[in-house]
Amino acid sequence: MENARLNAVTLGVIDFARSVRFYQDLGFERRFKATGDEIAFFDAGGMVLSLFRWDMLAEDAQVAAEPRPQAFRGATFAQMCRTDAEVDALMSRALAAGATLLKSAQNTAFGGYSGYFADPNGHVWEAVRAPGFAFADAGHVILPD
Numbered sequence: 001m002e003n004a005r006l007n008a009v010t011l012g013v014i015d016f017a018r019s020v021r022f023y024q025d026l027g028f029e030r031r032f033k034a035t036g037d038e039i040a041f042f043d044a045g046g047m048v049l050s051l052f053r054w055d056m057l058a059e060d061a062q063v064a065a066e067p068r069p070q071a072f073r074g075a076t077f078a079q080m081c082r083t084d085a086e087v088d089a090l091m092s093r094a095l096a097a098g099a100t101l102l103k104s105a106q107n108t109a110f111g112g113y114s115g116y117f118a119d120p121n122g123h124v125w126e127a128v129r130a131p132g133f134a135f136a137d138a139g140h141v142i143l144p145d
Helices: 016-026 054-061 084-097
Strands: 008-013 029-031 039-043 048-053 077-080 100-107 113-118 124-129
Touching: 008 016, 008 054, 016 029, 016 039, 016 048, 016 084, 048 054, 084 100, 084 113, 084 124
Parallel strands: 008 048, 077 124
Antiparallel strands: 029 039, 039 048, 100 113, 113 124
16 A cells, blocks of 8 residues: 655635735745636645635535634644744744744744744744754655654
8 A cells, every 4th residue: 555645735815816925925936827816836845835715725625615714723834944043034034924923933842943823814834943853955854763
């Protein structure tokens, strides 16, 4: 049996143009632009991050588009960093791009360093340095055994 893979994450967005700008400002490169203003695909370092208009994504998945959640959605996204300075730089870049600060970067109980921000649609992101994780030359995370 083949191992399971997560190779794409699609986020429902309300203001498509603002969301595309936000993720470009964070440093994600938009690719496969033939989809125009319907869906945006970004290179996320070995996987795909895509943005799809909220109502269209709900319709495609055959789930109700309303009510839109205002509280925690039970999922976060993370960019793992090599150093505390990288965490701070990512937090600064996100806030400059229009993110909402949820938790300032700080030392964690597990010996790491992290902070949280929300994108313009309320999707929660963590900028984190976690002990025990290594990075391949291309920046991919190497999980410890």
